[in-house]
Structure formats: C-alpha cells, structure tokens
Amino acid sequence: MPISPQAYRPEAKLLDLGDGFFDPVAPADFPETRTRFRNDRAAAQIGVDTLTDDEWTRHFGRFEPLPGTLPQPVALRYHGHQFRNYNPDLGDGRGFTFAQMRDDRGRLMDLGTKGSGQTPWSRAGDGRLTLKGGVREILATELLEALNVPTSRTLSLIETGEELQRGDEPSPTRSAVLVRLNHSHVRIGSFQRLAYHRDEAALRKLVGYTLRNLYDEDSDDPVRLLGLVVGRTARLAARYMAAGFVHGVLNSDNINVTGESFDYGPWRFAPTWDPAFTAAYFDHQGLYAFGRQPEAIHWDVMQLAVALRQIAESDPLVAALDQFGPRYQSEVTEAILWRLGVRPRDPDTDRDLVQATERALRTSGVGIDRFFFDAFGGDLPGTYDEPWAEVRAALASYEPRKDRSHPYWSGEPCSMLIDEVEAIWVPIAEHDDWTALNAKVAVIRGMSQALAD
Template structure:
C-alpha cells in the first residue's frame, strides 16, 4: 500500500455561499441508529488536513455530520436540472446527498466533501435518501481502481454503516444501509447551468460562470466568460471520456446532471469494468438501448457538453460558444492517445503515429479474446515481459498491426516494482466485486474488501 502523504493543515472554506440562496437549500442529515466506521481514506484526509482525526471524531463529522470548524455551518443540498437518458427533468437536485464542507487541499484547490445516503432533501421525491451498504462498498472499489489507473475521479473519503434495513428491488432485501462521503474538486454539474437557463435567470447564470472560473479553474472571467468556461469543460470532459476507455470503464449513467464541469468523474451507481474491448458492453441493466455503453461514452459526454453550450446561450451568442464546442473531437483524439500510451507506458512519437497505434490497439483488443487488463499488463513498457497465458493470442493476425507498430516505441516507465512480476494483473470485474461483497453480507467479513483496496493501491504505486 502507498504511504499516506505528509499531513497538511486544515484550511476551511465557505466559498459556495457566495453563489447565494438560489443555488442550494440548507438541510439536516438523517439521525442514524448506528454509526459503524467501515472505511476511512487517510491518504485523502492527509491532503486536506484531516488525517489526524480519531475514529470517534471521524464518526462525529462524517456519520453524525457535526460541522467542521470554520467550514459550512449546515449542509447544503444543491439545486440542478438535467437530461436523464436524453429526457429533460426539472424535478431533480441533491436527493440523497449534500455538500457538507469545503476546504483547500495541499495543492491549494477548493475541495468539497459531499455525501451519498445522508437522508432526505427537498429533491428526494419518493426516495428515502439512503444508500445501501453494498452501494457504498461498490463506490469505494470503483474510485480506488479509477484513481490507481490515473482517471480524474472523486475519491471515496468515508464509508459508515448506519444500521437501517433498506428495501431495494435490485438486491436482496432488506439490506444494510450506509452513508458515503466523497472528496471532490467541486460539485458543480452541467445540470446547474441548465437550471438557470430554464428559469431565464441571466444574473444567476453569470454568477455561476464566474464562480466556476474563479474557484474551479483559477481564472478571472474575461470578455467572453461563457466561452471561456466552455472551452475548459470541453477539454476536461474529452479527457475524461478518453480515460474511461483506456481504463476499460463504463460509468453507466452519463446524464447531464452527472457531469461535473471540472471533468472529474463522480457518482458511481451501476458501473462496471468491461473485461474485453466490447463497444456494446453496458453497465446499467435499465440501459436497454445501450445509450451509455462502453463505446458510446465519448458521444454521450459530448452530447452533455452540447447541453451546457445550449444553456450558456442565455448569456452568450452562438458565435461565442460554437468554436470551443467544435474542438471536442480533436481534444478526444489527443486525449485517447495520451491515455492509451500512458497506460501502455511508452513515449509518444507524434500525432500521426500515436493515433495509428491507438487504432491498432483497439482493433487488436476488439478482435481477440484477450482481456484489457491482461493486455496492458503484459505489454507495459512497450514490449512483452515474459510468459503470459495470452501469448498465443499475441501472435495471431488480430495483433499483427499492433506488433509491427509497437516495436518503434520506447519505454517511458520503470518496471522495478514487484507488481510487474505478478502472474496476473489487478482487475475489478463484476464477479470480483460480488466475491468481495459476499463475505460482508454473509458474516460481516471485511478481509477481502481490505485486501482488494490494498492490492489496487499497490498497482497504483507500480504505475506511477
């Protein structure tokens, strides 16, 4: 496991209050029957000055939601709209979560601590505002794996079991309950801009744009602030889409209310890692049309960014927002080369060669049974590192173009970490997730969960 970074000092903020009351509602956290600490992310806590909290203090803040000194005095449920599977919904917002606190991290960035499963809000509709323990475990595993693979993701900060019996239609019920806290670089969603556009509130839209530029991108608004922000969002979200592909990850619900304007991935429900390069692989059982399947994620995210551009038309002309929006495909192509070559661990050769290599990788993986994790593990550094069960596949015609091109690439990594001598790569497929959950459900045995988190962090250390 990677050692935690040196403890930073806690630097509280209340910056979100500058937006004004129209962007959020003060709420109260649920009063849970129990608060059993199941996971605390001391690596992340050290970056914001909270790793020295005792377990008792941790539970008071992240299970009972006692305010952190100097930060927000009360939780805030954020207001937003959004397209959900391409259908516009004005009746959403933080329905089972809230922004609990803000602070600066060790890089000086404004950070939010947000919740999932913390109780009902004005936007809960018919929901109970709760989170199943299995859902919390799955989010921890997703974020740990994505972080290790270099995806810009929110981080699971805390998971506390809350002692309520929940009834759900998609898992055996009654099931156990939990509350999750995630650490994010802001919780401003595309849907927040859509809400202001729906209400035709130009002043509120301008405040939201300025807030995002100043606090999430460290820039003052210029002559065309809407286009300025959109340009950043286009670049960051194209990078996000590419990083999903290189990781073999399927988010599952890429609605516009689930896209953060920082391009940071968050909110993990029916996620999955696809074992093989299957463009049609879906994560959500209710995604009957495959709208958010593996191979359509860039298209889905681009569509969401188009909705942001449409919302920004409230305060900007079409001539202002069109140029940055048109750059998404070019950003995505460049980001795909960077992400795929980065996971492969080779030095770029130039745009034309790199794009061709990415195409060869995709072709090889799509036309062979080799698993994505196995391929990148076996070829780390741009050359075969030893015997592999997939060796017969690598000599098959599907890999001919890749084999011809990879020989001219130089390694950009060191392979001295013991991980690279393992027989099998670390992965996070659905059968593994279920195998981790089973002993927790059956006998409250967390050893497989703890071991998996340690194994994922070990892989992450090997890849840095």
C-alpha cells in the same frame, strides 16, 4: 480536534452563490455510526487524517460542522437530461455538500455525501444508501484513481444500522453513509436549471464562481468556461476508454464542470473491448454503452452550450464545442500510451499505434486488463500472434516510461469485473468479514504505484 494546522485550509466559497442555488438541510439521525472505510491517504491531502476515530464518526457520520467551513449542509439544486429526457424535478435527493477546503495542490474541494438523509429533492426516495452500494463505490473510485481517471475519491464509509428495502438487492439490506472528496459538485445540470428559469443574472454568477474558484481564472466569460469544460470532459471520456470503464448513467446531472467522474451507480469494467457493452440493466438502447461514452459526454456538454446561449453569442460557443472531437482524439492517444507504459513519439505515429491497439483488442477478444498488463513497457510477449503483429511492430520503436521492477508485475493483472465485486460483497453480507475488500484495496494501491509516473 487534532486537525493538521499546516494542511487544513477550510473554505466556504459555495455561500458566495447565495440561497437560490441550494437548500440548507439537516442530516439523518442514524441509529449507529460504525466506520467501515477510512481513506487516510485522501484525508491527508485536506488535513483531516489526524482526526481520532470518534471525531471521524462525529464529522462524517453525524456531520458535526468542520471548523471554518459551511455552518450546515446544503442540498444543491439542478436539472438535467436523464437518458436524453429533460427532468426539471432534480436536486440532491440523498446527499449534500457539508464542507469545502483546499487540498495539497491548492484546489477547492467539496466534501459531499451519499445516503445522508432526505432533502427537499428526495421525491419518493428515503435518502439512504445501501452498504453494498458504498462498497461498490469504494472499489470504483480506488481503481479509477489507480488507472489515471479523474475521479472523486471515497473518503469515508460508515455503517448506519438501518435496514433498507430495495428492489435490486436482497432485502432488508444494510445501510451506510458515504463521504466523497470531489473537485466540485457543480454540474452541467446546475447551468441547465438556471437557463430553464431564464435567470441570466444567476447564470452569470455561476459562470464567474466556476471560473474563479474551480479554474483559477479571473474571468466571467461563458465562452471561456465552455472551452475549459470541453477540454476537461474530453479528457474524462478518453480515460474512461483507456481504463475500460463504463459509468452506466452519463446524464447531464452526473457530469460536473471540472471533468471529474463521480456518483457511481451501475458501473462496470468491460471484460473485453466491446463497444456495445453496457453497465446499466435499464439502458435498453445502449445509450451509455462502452463505445458510446465519448458521444454521450459530448452530447451533455452540448447542453451546457445551449444553457450558456442565454448569455453568450452562438458562434463562439459552437467554435468551442467543435473542439471536443480533436481534444478527445489527443487525449485518448495520450491515455492509451500511458497505459501501455511507453513515451509518446510524434502525433501521427502515436495515433497509428493507438488505432492498431484498439483494432486488435476488438477483434482478438483478449481481456483489456490482461493486454495492458502484458504490454506495459512496450515488450509484447510472443504469445500475442495475429492480430497483434501490427501492434508489436509499432511498439518496437517506443521507449518505456517506467520499468517493470515493481512487485506488481510479477503477479497477475488487477481487474474489477462484476463477479469479483459480488465475491467481495458476499463475506461482508454473510459474516461481516471485510478481509477481501481491504485486500483488494491494497492490491489496487500497489498497481497504482507500479503505473504511476
């Protein structure tokens, strides 16, 4: 197979944990495998961009093992709080991890799936993914990556030729299998499961695995791990806010210990800075509303601290956990300044600008993407009158971090509201026309170039 010998660096570190952490599984035997999305940009970072089309479908649709990595797929075991209710009956139910490798930054990466068939943890589910769900995940991951949010990337989407029955989509609907590239699928819920079973030896083993393989630290210290997770998850919460993104289901089994967003179900981008805006129709209490996401992620990290209490003293764990608030405030300031396209000045001045921006967005009802497009570089147009006077005055003292010479700035802001998601799906569903999706991905990647440092 034409894998790039310089870029492809396979690993199988997950096997070091042993059988108690996962179950070997077999992929579903799909009627067909038809590639619908191939992310060669992400593939190049792990050395698989040179695969032929046939090899691509064999490895990412039939799941023939990649050389030098896991000999067969494994479904990970975990527990988790789902909408604050503990569920010990969880695990990979429609996905698995089937390969590990180093990326071009030297990070250990997982290739995981969604829609690859039933596992011991499927319960009553069919283990499948709708094609529409796969299209939605492409759009979410592409835009989040462009907006500087730590996220999994959609590597591949392959249509599989089955008809699925779903209560939330017109059925029968088309099926697909998705492959995501992620910096670990070790979740907070992975630790919760071991604490639930009071398996201290396994907890210590998972702490060591995480620190050495995911943080490059030669340590087995659970307090150190918690401190690192606090920092990464505070950054994730902050960048969700700056992006105007609502994940929808921030359960503890959906938060990984590297602070990377993944597993996109009922996500939304908020049209305006509305703290009460929700993504999931079943989130009746607004637990995971836009403005409550930092609180939700902090609560999940608290559950990691509770799990680690079995192998560490409480006081240092509490001290590490208490850093979430200050880290979040620092991270959200940095994230919003990045999106404003200006260079930081000093902490107090930067914080004042960010707070003024949040107030004006909340009270004015101006679209989030519209505002950040217009304000990029610090020169707010004259059409922004009250309540933008404070923001305009504050921005005047900032230097731009990048100019507006990229062609993106001569057009309109790139958004991804729910109506557009549906509009992109309709021609695929009705005419098998992928033009709108491909065009949107191209626009998003253009915006990414315009925003990038």
